[in-house]
Amino acid sequence: MPCHPPFHVLTGGPGSGKSSLLAALAQKGQNVVEEAGREIIRDQQAIAGLGLPWHDPRLFAELMLAWELRAHRQALTRKGRVFFDRSLVDIIGYLRLNDLPVGEHLLQAVRQLRYQRQVFLLPHWPQIYRNDHERRQDAAEAERTCAVMREVYVEAGYRLIEVPRMSLAQRRDFVLQCSGLNPSPAYENAPE
Template identity: 55%
Template sequence: MSESLIVITGGPGAGKSTLLEHLHRHHGLNTVEEGGRAIIREQLASGGDALPWANREAFCQAMLAHALTTRERALDAGGLWLFDRGLPDVLGYARLCGLPIPEELETAARELRYGPTVFLAPAWEAIYRNDAERRQDFAEAQRTATIMSELYAELGYRVLELPRGSLEERAEFVLAECPL
């Protein structure tokens, strides 16, 4: 059931991955890693160019494939799953970058649903850091968070903004709103 698939979205560097790791480690919840980071690591290791700074269209296609696969695996496994981004995030990325949007992506983002509530990690300059996989500046992180919030709302999801608080406060906020 798609209600058991919960998305945490937002801009890069807003604490999504850290929050999901905490929810997995301390609360035993199933989590799905962000596709973009996994793809960047794989591409850098293999010398590929499906990277946001090299070939954005190939990167977008790889993220779509990852999102489709991980969603299906979670549904097959059953239980509650928390996702570091969902299919609509791939559509948001394409819009943000001005990429052509394949019909498959548009259809998947609209029809392959997640739970009705999506958590938005707002752009938060105090915790934002660049690293080998995150090269965007803070302004792009803000634009990304805005696009994701607008897109999920456009698709009929209830978007709840995570508090700018401690990791435990954010975790408790998610736990209070999740269908556990």
């Protein structure tokens, strides 16, 4: 069985709490990698660029691929675990959602650059879902995105761990415990 770097992925639909959970992990001293999509959208909007998902989805996917390749390479230089807000596999899901072909170069990257086999799936959570100037999907599309991410990760050989809908501290501690780190009292007191 191949040895994968200590890279843990958070995935799911938009607005499911991934970025908040990533920030909570960072506050606990964990290494984190921000979501490519949001950063690319900010960059493209700042320069009136064309690499936006609502303007040129293929270009946006290629920009995400370049971002994720660089992020994976940089994470190899860090000590300890690294938590990613999405990964290369999410790009396949994005392309599938947009009925766009998945290039062989992306499939090769997904085969070569691996993460821990257990991936944390944050399910669609209508009560916390909000649109903003970077997140334009409606709730139905967010739910569909979660379903597609579930499919593509399983197809890529990953095992999904669904993160329960709990307080942010409880979700953080759940992820830490499942990653082999000791939980704090917040998770131990979580409702069943």
